[in-house]
Amino acid sequence: MSKIVKLKKGFDINLAGKAKQKLANFAPAQTFAIKPTDFIGLQRPKVLVNEGDTVKAGTPILIDKALDQVVYAAPVSGEIVAVLRGEKRKLLEIRILADQSISYENxxxxxxxxxxxxxxxxxxxxxxxxxxxxxxxxxxxxxxxxxxxxxxxxxxxxxxxxxxxxxxxxxxxxxxxxxxxxxxxxxxxxxxxxxxxxxxxxxxxxxxxxxxxxxxxxxxxxxxxxxxxxxxxxxxxxxxxxxxxxxxxxxxxxxxxxxIYDASKVIAVTGSEVTNAAYVKTISGANVSTFVKGNLNSGHVRVISGNVLTGEKIALDGFLGFYHNQITVIPEGDYYEFLGWAKPTAKKLSYHRALGLLSFLNPKKEYVLDSNCRGEERAFVQTGVFESVTPMDILPVYLLKAIMAEDFDEMEELGIYEIVEEDLALCEFVDVSKHPVQELVRKGIELIQYS
CATH class of the missing domain: 3.40.50 (Rossmann fold)
Structure with a gap:
C-alpha cells in the first residue's frame, strides 16, 4: 500500500546557481574515464584492456576479482589512451579517447x-x-x-x-x-x-x-x-x-x-561560479572541461562532480563520476577569515541561529557559499543539532562515537546498517566541531562489513 510521509527534520541549503530548464549547446566531451574509486567496495580490480586497444560502448574493460561476474564497461567507443595508477599501483582511471560517432557492442x-x-x-x-x-x-x-x-x-x-x-x-x-x-x-x-x-x-x-x-x-x-x-x-x-x-x-x-549499454544522460551544470547554469546531454565519465572552461565567473573555483554535500572535488579537466548527475562550481575557500564564524552577516547561511541569525529572516534567499570550513576539528560539542537534521530513528552522535571507539555491538544497535555517507552529510554541514562525519560513516561500515 502506498504511503505518504511528511518529514520535518532536515535543512535545505539554498544556493545560487540552479540550472535553468534548457539544454545548453556545450561542445561534446572528447575523453572519458572509468574511475574505480567511484565504485565503493571494489576490492580487487582487474583491467581487461591495454593502452592502444580499441573498444565499443559496452566493451568490458574492468572487473572485480572478488565479484567477477559483474562487468564494468566502456561508456563510449574509441581508443584506450591511458591506464593511470597511483601509489602501490592503485588503479585510478582508465581513459578513452572517444570516436566522433559512438558504436555499441550489440x-x-x-x-x-x-x-x-x-x-x-x-x-x-x-x-x-x-x-x-x-x-x-x-x-x-x-x-x-x-x-x-x-x-x-x-x-x-x-x-x-x-x-x-x-x-x-x-x-x-x-x-x-x-x-x-x-x-x-x-x-x-x-x-x-x-x-x-x-x-x-x-x-x-x-x-x-x-x-x-x-x-x-x-x-x-x-x-x-x-x-x-x-x-x-x-x-x-x-x-x-x-x-x-x-x-x-x-x-x-x-x-x-x-x-546496448547506453551510458548517456542529461546532467545539470550548476553553481554560483558558472555563467551558464543549464542542463547538458553527455555520457557517464565525460571530461568536464567543455562544460566548465569558458563558463566561469572567476578563475579561483572548486569544481565538484556531484553536489556540494557528497560530491567529489575534481580538476577543471576532471571527469564526471559514474553516479553523478550534476557538476557544481563554487568559490574556492582557501583563505583565513579572522572571527569569520562569529560575525553576524546576511551573506552567510548557517543552521545555527546564533551564527546565522540573519539568514532566517529571508529563508528563500540564494546564497553564494565557498568551501571554507571556518574552523578546525575539535572535541565533540553536544548540541543536539545532528538529531534535528536526521529524519531517522537513530542517534547520530552516539553512533559516530561508537564508530570512533570501534564498538561493533553499539554500532549495530545504533543503526549502522541503515545508513551510508549521504544520510549523515547534513550532520557534517551543521557540525560546529568540524568532524569528517562522512569519512567516519564509511569507516564504521567497513569495520562491520569486513569483520
Missing part, C-alpha cells in the same frame, strides 16, 4: 518472459548496466546472486542545486518502464518508487506500472533513498535491499529493449 534484446530471475541477473551483470544497482547495507555494488527483500528508487533529489529528473528524463518513458519491469523480476518483494509529494509528479513517474508509488515531502534529506527506506521498510541485520537511481533504471531499460 547484444541480444531481452524478452523478460523467457528468462528466469537468475538468468536475467546474469545477463544484466555481463552487460555493463549492473553497477547501477547498489546494495544496502554498505552502499556497495550489488551481488547478482543475492535476492533483495525490496528495491527502492528515489525519483527526486533534494541535495543543493540537484537536477530535476522530470526534465532530465523527458522522452525516456518507455525505457524507464522497461527498467522497472526488469527490476521487479529481481526481487522477492516490492519495487518502491518514491516521488516528491510537495510538487506535481512528472508523467514518467506517475504513469509507472508494477511499482508502489510513495510520496515524501520535507526538507533535505527527504530525497535520500536511505531515509526513504527507513520510513518504508527498515533494513535489519542479515537483510538486503537494493537501490537504483532513475538514470540507472533508464540504462537498464535501454539494455532490455535495444540490447
Amino acid at each position: 547484444q541480444e534484446k531481452t524478452d523478460l518472459n523467457s528468462l528466469d530471475r537468475d538468468a536475467l541477473a546474469a545477463k544484466l551483470a555481463a552487460s555493463g548496466v549492473w553497477p547501477n544497482i547498489i546494495q544496502r547495507p554498505f552502499g556497495i555494488v550489488a551481488n547478482p546472486a543475492d535476492t533483495p527483500k525490496a528495491i527502492f528508487i528515489s525519483a527526486f533529489d533534494s541535495h543543493p542545486l540537484a537536477p530535476d529528473y522530470g526534465f532530465a528524463l523527458q522522452g525516456e518513458e518507455k525505457y524507464f518502464q522497461a527498467g522497472l519491469d526488469a527490476l521487479a523480476k529481481l526481487t522477492s518483494g516490492k519495487v518502491h518508487l518514491n516521488v516528491d509529494g510537495s510538487k506535481s509528479v512528472p508523467a514518467i513517474f506517475s504513469g509507472a506500472k508494477g511499482v508502489e508509488i510513495n510520496q515524501f515531502s520535507g526538507p533535505h534529506p527527504a530525497g535520500n533513498v536511505g531515509v526513504q527506506i527507513h520510513h518504508l521498510d527498515p533494513i535489519n541485520k542479515g537483510e538486503i535491499a537494493w537501490t537504483v537511481s532513475p538514470n540507472g533504471v533508464v540504462q537498464i531499460g535501454k539494455f532490455i529493449l535495444e540490447g
Whole structure:
C-alpha cells in the first residue's frame, strides 16, 4: 500500500546557481574515464584492456576479482589512451579517447518472459548496466546472486542545486518502464518508487506500472533513498535491499529493449561560479572541461562532480563520476577569515541561529557559499543539532562515537546498517566541531562489513 510521509527534520541549503530548464549547446566531451574509486567496495580490480586497444560502448574493460561476474564497461567507443595508477599501483582511471560517432557492442534484446530471475541477473551483470544497482547495507555494488527483500528508487533529489529528473528524463518513458519491469523480476518483494509529494509528479513517474508509488515531502534529506527506506521498510541485520537511481533504471531499460549499454544522460551544470547554469546531454565519465572552461565567473573555483554535500572535488579537466548527475562550481575557500564564524552577516547561511541569525529572516534567499570550513576539528560539542537534521530513528552522535571507539555491538544497535555517507552529510554541514562525519560513516561500515 502506498504511503505518504511528511518529514520535518532536515535543512535545505539554498544556493545560487540552479540550472535553468534548457539544454545548453556545450561542445561534446572528447575523453572519458572509468574511475574505480567511484565504485565503493571494489576490492580487487582487474583491467581487461591495454593502452592502444580499441573498444565499443559496452566493451568490458574492468572487473572485480572478488565479484567477477559483474562487468564494468566502456561508456563510449574509441581508443584506450591511458591506464593511470597511483601509489602501490592503485588503479585510478582508465581513459578513452572517444570516436566522433559512438558504436555499441550489440547484444541480444531481452524478452523478460523467457528468462528466469537468475538468468536475467546474469545477463544484466555481463552487460555493463549492473553497477547501477547498489546494495544496502554498505552502499556497495550489488551481488547478482543475492535476492533483495525490496528495491527502492528515489525519483527526486533534494541535495543543493540537484537536477530535476522530470526534465532530465523527458522522452525516456518507455525505457524507464522497461527498467522497472526488469527490476521487479529481481526481487522477492516490492519495487518502491518514491516521488516528491510537495510538487506535481512528472508523467514518467506517475504513469509507472508494477511499482508502489510513495510520496515524501520535507526538507533535505527527504530525497535520500536511505531515509526513504527507513520510513518504508527498515533494513535489519542479515537483510538486503537494493537501490537504483532513475538514470540507472533508464540504462537498464535501454539494455532490455535495444540490447546496448547506453551510458548517456542529461546532467545539470550548476553553481554560483558558472555563467551558464543549464542542463547538458553527455555520457557517464565525460571530461568536464567543455562544460566548465569558458563558463566561469572567476578563475579561483572548486569544481565538484556531484553536489556540494557528497560530491567529489575534481580538476577543471576532471571527469564526471559514474553516479553523478550534476557538476557544481563554487568559490574556492582557501583563505583565513579572522572571527569569520562569529560575525553576524546576511551573506552567510548557517543552521545555527546564533551564527546565522540573519539568514532566517529571508529563508528563500540564494546564497553564494565557498568551501571554507571556518574552523578546525575539535572535541565533540553536544548540541543536539545532528538529531534535528536526521529524519531517522537513530542517534547520530552516539553512533559516530561508537564508530570512533570501534564498538561493533553499539554500532549495530545504533543503526549502522541503515545508513551510508549521504544520510549523515547534513550532520557534517551543521557540525560546529568540524568532524569528517562522512569519512567516519564509511569507516564504521567497513569495520562491520569486513569483520
